[in-house]
Amino acid sequence: MSSAPKIHLKDVRKAFGDKQVLNGIDLDVAPAESVVIIGGSGTGKSVLLKCILGILNADSGVVDVDGTDVTHIPASTRGEVNKKFGMLFQGAALFDSLPVWENVAFGLMQGERMPRKQAKERAIETLAKVGLAASVGDLSPSELSGGMQKRVGLARAIAGNPEIIFFDEPTTGLDPIMADVINDLIIACVRDKGITALSITHDMHSARKIGDRIGMIYEGRLIWVGDAKTVDRSGNEYVDQFVNGRAEGPIKMQLRR
Numbered sequence: 001m002s003s004a005p006k007i008h009l010k011d012v013r014k015a016f017g018d019k020q021v022l023n024g025i026d027l028d029v030a031p032a033e034s035v036v037i038i039g040g041s042g043t044g045k046s047v048l049l050k051c052i053l054g055i056l057n058a059d060s061g062v063v064d065v066d067g068t069d070v071t072h073i074p075a076s077t078r079g080e081v082n083k084k085f086g087m088l089f090q091g092a093a094l095f096d097s098l099p100v101w102e103n104v105a106f107g108l109m110q111g112e113r114m115p116r117k118q119a120k121e122r123a124i125e126t127l128a129k130v131g132l133a134a135s136v137g138d139l140s141p142s143e144l145s146g147g148m149q150k151r152v153g154l155a156r157a158i159a160g161n162p163e164i165i166f167f168d169e170p171t172t173g174l175d176p177i178m179a180d181v182i183n184d185l186i187i188a189c190v191r192d193k194g195i196t197a198l199s200i201t202h203d204m205h206s207a208r209k210i211g212d213r214i215g216m217i218y219e220g221r222l223i224w225v226g227d228a229k230t231v232d233r234s235g236n237e238y239v240d241q242f243v244n245g246r247a248e249g250p251i252k253m254q255l256r257r
Helices: 045-053 075-082 100-110 116-129 134-138 146-159 176-193 204-210 228-233 237-244
Strands: 007-016 019-029 034-038 060-065 085-088 164-168 196-201 213-218 221-227
Touching: 007 045, 019 045, 019 221, 034 045, 034 176, 034 204, 045 060, 045 164, 045 196, 085 146, 100 116, 100 134, 100 146, 116 134, 116 146, 146 176, 176 196, 176 204, 196 204, 204 228, 213 228, 213 237, 221 228, 221 237, 228 237
Parallel strands: 034 196, 034 213, 085 164, 164 196
Antiparallel strands: 007 019, 007 060, 213 221
């Protein structure tokens, strides 16, 4: 691996009013590495991804992609950086009004101005890589199962040959078998294509399987980062409670009475 990180975060902070969501995030992700961020709902996982993607601007700190500080760059420059990215959204986020192949080719046609015929050929080739037949390309998203929609979302994420892919809760809502299919596809993307991956999830089976390293975010900070193989013996009581799914421990759920 190159010594220069693909993604470099230094003291990244983001607040919404009085609510401090990110409270000094430090993280490096190496080229072709898969890093998974775990943590409960509302701990800042999605906000962190959005700050890297430029959907949100960090209040302070540094967000660096491939050696370029993208924390507050103009939209024109941000567009060039975002060409490096692919994204698998939590709910697949497919366009209901478009057939499957156009969903997969959307970025190719809109962002890269690829001719429609060529884009369809690329979409069909990419669908095959996630185990879907060419005939699926002419279906509408509503005709697909949840697992198939996830695979279409993954096909769209990799269709533009990105250098970095972000996975937002990639196995949420899937049965255990289909979730493992998605996990295997993610692993294939990273290992076969050399793609850098940053995922967020609360699915510990998925985190252990797809991650080279795992980090846990709690109250806006990364409280532990380590090899995925060591997450079950982290020595951190917060991590231990989370990965074992215990109600009792230092993490207290805020229950409305």
